[in-house]
Amino acid sequence: MVRKRRVLPGRSVFRSPADRRGSILIITIWSICFLSTLAVILGLGVRQKLQLVQRLDERDKLHLIAAAGIRRAIVQIGQDRESTFYSFLDRCADDPSVFKDMEVGDGRVSIWYDFFDDVSSSRREPTGRREPTGGTTKIHYGLIDEEQKINVNIAGTAVMERLFEFLLGGDETRSQDLAAAITDWRDADSELSTPVGSAEDSFYRNLTYNPYEAKDAPLETLDELRLVKDMDANSMEKLKDYLTVFGDGKININTAPKAVLWALGMGTYLTDKVMSYRSGKDKALGTADDNVFKSAANIVSDLSQFTSLGDSEVADLARIVDQFLKVQSENFMARAVAHLNNRRNTTEVVAVFNRNGDILYWHEF
Template sequence: MHKDVAGHKQIAKQRGFVLVVTLWIMAILGVMAASFTYEALCETKVESWSSQDSRAYNLARGGIHRTAGLIRKHARDSVHSITDKWFSGESFYREVKFGPGYYSIVRPGTKDSKKSKNVPLEYGLVDEESRLNINVATMDQLQGFPNVSNVLASNIILYRTKKKSKSSRKTTASVALAKGLVDGPIRTVDELLQVKGMTTEILYGTPEGKKGIAPYLTCYSSGKVNINTAGKEVLHAVGFTTRQVEALLAYRLSGWKGFASVDAAFSVLGAASQKSRMAHLLGVQSKNFKMVCLAGFEPGKPVERITARVSAGKDQLRFTRWESESLPRI
C-alpha cells in the first residue's frame, strides 16, 4: 500500500516537472515568436520607409528638373526681372501636384531653415546674380555691408588673394565650373569664417533677428549683379546712393518689368557720373540660379529636400551643384 502511494507521488512529481518544463518551453517559444513577429514588422516598416524615401527622392528630383526646364525656357530672355511671374510666386512653386505627391520650390532662409522657424515661407528661385560674388568684390563694396569694417574688408581681400596664389601653384587643375561662373578661389561663403575678424554673427546674423551678410554674397555667379533682381543691400554695396536705390525699388513696386539695358538704368536713375565706375559690374540678365525643392506625399509635410544650382547658357543648362537630404518624419 505504501509503495502504491509513493509511486503515485513520484508519478505526480514527474508530471508536474514535465508540465513546468512544457510551460517554460511554450513561454520561450512565445517570446521567440513575438520577437520574430516584431523583427518582421520592423523590417517591413524599414522597407516601407526605404521605398518611400526612394519615391520622395524621385519626386523632389522631378520638381528640380521641371523647374530647371522653366529656367531653360526663359534663359534667352533679354531681361530677367524679379517681377517676372516665372521667377517667384505660389502659383508656380507652392505645393505643385506631381505624380503621387507634391513639391515646392522655396527660398532658403525662410521658415524651412533650422535657424529661422518663425519666418514666413517664400516660394521661388534664388537668383545668384542678385548677389555680390565674393571672388570679385572690391574693398568699397564689402564695406557697403553692415558691420564690415575696412579692416575686415581688407582681410577678406587678403584671404582671397593668398588662396588664389596657392591654387595657381598647384599642378592639378582647379575644380571645373560651368561657363558663366567665376572660377574661385573661394568656393563657399562659409569659408569667410576663416578670415581674421569674421564672426558667425557678422556672417549669419543673430538669433535675435540681426541680419548677417551671407544672404547678399555668393560664389556661384558670373560676377555681374543683375540690377533688375538685386536687393537694396546689394545695390547699395555695388555703389548706388540711397536715393537711387529707393527710386529703383519704387519702380519694382509699380509693376515695372525691369531695365532693358544697363545704360537705361544709369539714365533713368540719374547716375551718369557713376557709369564708368560701375557699369562693368552690372547686367540685366541672370545665368545662375539656386533651387531648393521640398517634396512629400501630403501637402505641408515634406520628407525630402534637394538643393541644386544651374548655370544657363544660350544653348545649354548645366547643374553645378546637387545635394539631397531626407527630412525627419513628424
C-alpha cells in the same frame, strides 16, 4: 530483514498517468511561454529592421522627389532663354501654379523661398539690420537669381566692406577687416593686402586647432567663407543671402536688394530712387505694377524719366552701371522641399544651376 520503503502519506513513488499528463502540460505551457516571448523579441527586432528599411526607402524616395523638382525648375528656366532681362515679374521668380505642390510619383515637391521686400523700409542710413525695420517677408514659389548677390570671388574690397557695414551693424573696422581677409583668402600671393586686420597663411598656420592655409584661389562654395578670419556663424547667417560664388560678378539691377545696390556705391538717395522705380505705384516689390529695366544701356534714361536726378547722380549711376550692372540673370538657386502623400517627413535639396542646365551646386539635407 526486509526494509519497508517509506511512503509519505498520500503520495506514491509511482506516478499515476494523470500526474504525468500534468507535468507534460506544465512543460508545454512553459515552452509555449518561452517560444512566445522569443517570437515577440524576434518580431520586435524584425519590425525595427523593417521600419529602418522603410525609413531609408522613404528618405531615398524623398530625395528623388526633390531632385525631380529641381529638374523641372531647370527645364522651366531653360524654356525662357529668349528674354533679355530678368525681374521678379518673371514666371521663374514666383509662380505657385508652376512651383507649388508639383506632383511626383506618390509625393509632392515645392520650390520656394522667403521673399524680402525691403522697399517699405524707412531706413536712411545703414543700420546693419535686415529685418524687421519695415521690410516684409513673404513666401515666393520660384527661384532666386544669383545675380542679385555680390560675388565674393570677384567683388573688390571696397564693395564687400560697404555690404558688410550695411548688414553687420555699421562696424566700420570689422567690415574693413573682414573684406580684406576675404581678399587675402582668395588672392594668389601670401602678402597681406592691408597691414592690419587681415590674414594670410601665417595667421591660419598658427591656429591652435586644425591649422590650415589660405585658399589662394577662388572659393568653390559659399560655406568656405567660414574658414576666413573673423567670419563667425552669426555674421555668416546675416550675410549668406547676399553673397554668391557664381556668375560673372555683374549685378542684376532688377533683383538686387537695397544693401547690394548701396554696396556698389549708389548712396542712399540713388538706391531709394532705383527701388522706388522698381516697386511701382503700390510701393511693393514683386507685384504686377513693378517697373523693369529692360536694357543696361537705358538704365540712366529710364530712371531720369521716372524721377528727377541731379547731375552728380546721373554721373554716379552711369559709372556704376558701366562697372557693375546688368538686367539679366543666368544662374539660379532652387530650394526644393519634398514630402510623400500622407506623411509628415520632408526632405530638402538646394541646387544652383544656369540657363544651360549645368548644375553648379547640389546639397541634399
